[in-house]
Amino acid sequence: MQSLKWLAAGALLVLAGVTGCGSQYRPVITPVLPTGPAAQPTAFAVVFSQPDLVPPSSLPANAPPCPATAYANPGVVTLLDFSGDSITAQAQIGTGPITFALDAAGANAYSLNCDNTISTVPITETLQTKNVASSTLFSGAAPFNALAITAGQYVVEQGRNSVGAYIGSPPALKQEVAVAPSVVSVTGIPASQRVYSISQGNSNGGSVTWGQCANPSSVTVPGEADAIEVSTNTVSSQLRLGICPVYGVTSADGLRSYIMNRTSGTVTVINDQLNMVDPNTRLGANGTINLCAGVTPCNAGPVFAQIYGTKNLLVTSNFDNNTVSVIDVSLDPYGNDSPTFGNVLATVPVGANPASLTVLQDGSRVYTANEGDGTVTVVNLTSFTPQSTILLSGTPLSPNTITGTMIPQPRTIDSAYNYPTGKVYVTAQNSAFVTIIRTDTDVVSAAIQVQGAVVDLHTTAQYTGTTATSTNSNTQSRAVGSGAP
Numbered sequence: 001m002q003s004l005k006w007l008a009a010g011a012l013l014v015l016a017g018v019t020g021c022g023s024q025y026r027p028v029i030t031p032v033l034p035t036g037p038a039a040q041p042t043a044f045a046v047v048f049s050q051p052d053l054v055p056p057s058s059l060p061a062n063a064p065p066c067p068a069t070a071y072a073n074p075g076v077v078t079l080l081d082f083s084g085d086s087i088t089a090q091a092q093i094g095t096g097p098i099t100f101a102l103d104a105a106g107a108n109a110y111s112l113n114c115d116n117t118i119s120t121v122p123i124t125e126t127l128q129t130k131n132v133a134s135s136t137l138f139s140g141a142a143p144f145n146a147l148a149i150t151a152g153q154y155v156v157e158q159g160r161n162s163v164g165a166y167i168g169s170p171p172a173l174k175q176e177v178a179v180a181p182s183v184v185s186v187t188g189i190p191a192s193q194r195v196y197s198i199s200q201g202n203s204n205g206g207s208v209t210w211g212q213c214a215n216p217s218s219v220t221v222p223g224e225a226d227a228i229e230v231s232t233n234t235v236s237s238q239l240r241l242g243i244c245p246v247y248g249v250t251s252a253d254g255l256r257s258y259i260m261n262r263t264s265g266t267v268t269v270i271n272d273q274l275n276m277v278d279p280n281t282r283l284g285a286n287g288t289i290n291l292c293a294g295v296t297p298c299n300a301g302p303v304f305a306q307i308y309g310t311k312n313l314l315v316t317s318n319f320d321n322n323t324v325s326v327i328d329v330s331l332d333p334y335g336n337d338s339p340t341f342g343n344v345l346a347t348v349p350v351g352a353n354p355a356s357l358t359v360l361q362d363g364s365r366v367y368t369a370n371e372g373d374g375t376v377t378v379v380n381l382t383s384f385t386p387q388s389t390i391l392l393s394g395t396p397l398s399p400n401t402i403t404g405t406m407i408p409q410p411r412t413i414d415s416a417y418n419y420p421t422g423k424v425y426v427t428a429q430n431s432a433f434v435t436i437i438r439t440d441t442d443v444v445s446a447a448i449q450v451q452g453a454v455v456d457l458h459t460t461a462q463y464t465g466t467t468a469t470s471t472n473s474n475t476q477s478r479a480v481g482s483g484a485p
Contacts, residue, residue, distance in 0.1 A: 043082035043416050043464040044123055045425045046109055047434055048097045050075045051452035055430055056098075056480035057401040057409075061214035064098055064144045064158055065480050066114035071096045075113065076451040077121050077132075082416050082423065082464060085436055085446045089127035093119035094134060099456045099477040101146040101153070104190035106460025110153055110171065112143035112477065118155070120170045123460055133170035147186045147195060147476045151230050154186045154195055158210060163197045165233045175233045180224040182210045184482050187248035187257055194236065196225045196257055196270060198245050200482065203238050213244035213483030216263040216301065216320075225259060225268070227275050237275050240286050242266045246484040249305050249314075252473060255335050258314055260305055262483050265291050265298025267305070267316060267327070269342070273335060280337045289342050291318060291325045300325070303485055304356040307473055308363055308381070313345075315366055315381075317354045319485055323347050324357060324368060326384055346384030350377035353402060355410070355485045358424060358474070360439060361417040361463040367424050367437070371485060374400065374407035376426055378442055388442055396430040397453050411485065412457045414474060415439070418464040427454035429480070 051073045056065030075097040079088045096114025102123075103110075109121040120133040137143055142159030152167035152174065162176045163186055181201030188195030201208040202224040212219055223241035225248070228234070242261025250257040250272070257270040266288040269278035277287035284290050292298035301320025308315065312330035326346045330338040352372025359366050365387065366379040376390040392408045400409040408428040415424045421440040427433075432453055436446040458474060478484065 043459060043461040044088065044106070045080040045082065045414070045416070045434065045457060045459050046100075046102065046123060047078040047080065047427065047450055047457050048075060048093070048100050048111055048455045049078065049432070049450045049452040050097055050455055053429065053453035053455065055398050055401060055453075057429070057485070060211070061481060062209065062211035063481075064114075064142050066096055066098070070115065075111070075119075075455070077109065077111070077127075078450045079123065079125070079127060080425075080434065080448060082418070082459070085448065087448065088125050090451070091121065091127050091129040091132050093121065093132055097455050098143065099145060099479040100458070101148045101477040102458050102460065102475040103148040104150070104475060108148070108169070109458070110146055110148055112146055112155065112479070116141055116143070118143070118153075118166070118171055135166070135170045135172065137164070138173070144479050144481065145185045145477045147188055149188055149192050149195065149230070150190045154188075154228070156183050156186055156197070158183065163228060165228075177228050177233050177235065179226040179235065180238065182208045182212075182482070184245070184484065185247055187250050187259075187476060189250050189252060189254045192230055192250070192254060194227045194229050194272070194275065196227055196248060198241070198248050198259060199224045199226065200244055202240070211482045213246065213262065214481070216244045216483055219244050219263055223261070225257075225270060239270060239277050241268045242286075242288060244483045246303050246482070247305065247478060249307060249473070251307055251329070252309050255331065256329065258305060258307075258329070260302040260316060261288070262301050262303055262320070264288070265300040265302070267291065267302060267314070278337065280341065283342050289327060289344065291316065291344065291347070293344070303483070304478070306357060306359045308359045309473075311363055313381070315357060315359055317357045317368060319353050319355060322352055322354065322372075323349055324354060324366060324379060326381070348379050348384055348386060350379065350386060351375040351389060353485065356413050356478070358413045358415040360415050360422055360424075362419070362422070365439070367413055367415065369410040369413040369426055371400070371409045371411055372402045374410060376410065376413065376424070376437065390437060390442065390444065392426065392428070392435055393444070394431060394433050394435070394447060396428065397432060398430045400430060411480070412454070414457055414459045415462060416459045416464050417462065425457055425459065427457045429453055429455060
């Protein structure tokens with residue numbers, strides 16, 4: 001009985017101790033982690049260059065831009081990190097890169113080289129020369145432009161007057177497709193049912209010497225777009241274009257393609273659903289949009305374009321009259337042209353000889369690369385007015401072939417946007433520098449030197465806050481030659 005009393009007393013003491021501890025303040029320590037800016041989504045500016053590059057615009061116009069004497073050194077690919085403006089990786093590629101295409105995911109680049117090869121480059125921070133694969137083309141292919149889609153790669157083979165359909169990695173030729181004479185480019189989207197080759201001659205006896213469109217006013221023969229069915233690699237239609245077509249772009253939904261006709265000063269609209277030139281009676285003859293308010297002949301000289309899908313705008317770079325055109329390309333819910341389709345909303349003056357442009361993916365501005373005065377023009381895409389002019393600096397490697405003076409000759413421009421700001425990348429083929437412009441201030445923030453003169457540049461994502469597959473509309477290649485500056 002006595003022992004039970006002692007046990008009860010002990011239990012009360014334990015209970016009292018527990019209660020007492022519960023009433024005391026015991027601070028909870030939460031570690032404070034260091035703060036900093038959020039990690040930016042991965043995106044790269046992919047730059048192809050060639051040591052001792054002979055300026056393409058100084059070479060004969062009757063063939064792709066390769067010198068008679070082969071380059072002594074291989075070309076170089078450089079990856080620039082979007083978030084840090086630094087060189088992430090470099091590797092050697094084939095000799096004499098002419099241009100390159102990206103796949104839609106921004107995962108692989110395919111360069112066409114003067115040594116008659118295709119270099120396949122995986123876009124990764126760990127890139128080394130050993131990771132670059134090479135494919136040899138048929139003898140005399142003379143590759144000029146390329147398009148990478150889900151099914152493979154299409155390569156313009158100027159020397160064989162055909163488009164090569166390639167598959168696999170590295171690409172291997174599956175089939176050659178004969179097309180209209182003087183083929184210069186090919187356009188389509190990753191999931192294309194068909195792609196369109198762009199030729200400066202036509203299949204109805206319209207012969208144009210390849211390179212003749214370097215003097216656009218000397219040509220009077222209409223060009224042709226040949227529809228190549230991806231499933232069979234056969235031509236399903238032959239569509240009339242304007243004079244000296246040099247470039248084409250296809251809408252992200254694959255419903256329309258737009259072909260830039262330099263001599264005509266027009267844009268030919270192809271209805272991809274119908275596989276025919278757009279029959280819209282509000283358009284000009286043969287489904288064209290005149291860039292000079294209906295005046296013919298039109299001296300606009302469109303050579304490049306981008307589509308800003310959010311606002312249904314096509315923006316063209318008009319090399320010969322120093323303007324950009326902003327065009328309504330809206331469709332109705334059924335995929336038909338809207339009542340305002342094809343209306344030129346504005347013609348905006350920019351610097352001399354705008355060779356290309358990029359639409360910032362917040363829809364606020366367009367930036368043009370002006371070869372004739374070494375500048376970038378910033379165009380407000382709301383008011384359709386020039387907002388500012390950015391002068392590019394740095395000593396070029398050779399004279400500007402338009403002015404004959406030692407100023408940069410900017411040809412390629414691309415952008416990457418990540419709210420609330422973005423970056424614009426500008427290169428010139430007479431310079432070893434990539435100029436970077438911050439879009440929150442529209443001033444040059446960096447100039448990064450690469451090995452040799454820059455040949456071409458693309459960003460792997462134009463809107464880095466989402467997937468590259470859904471946002472990068474600028475993946476096909478664009479080489480210098482036959483009217484394409």
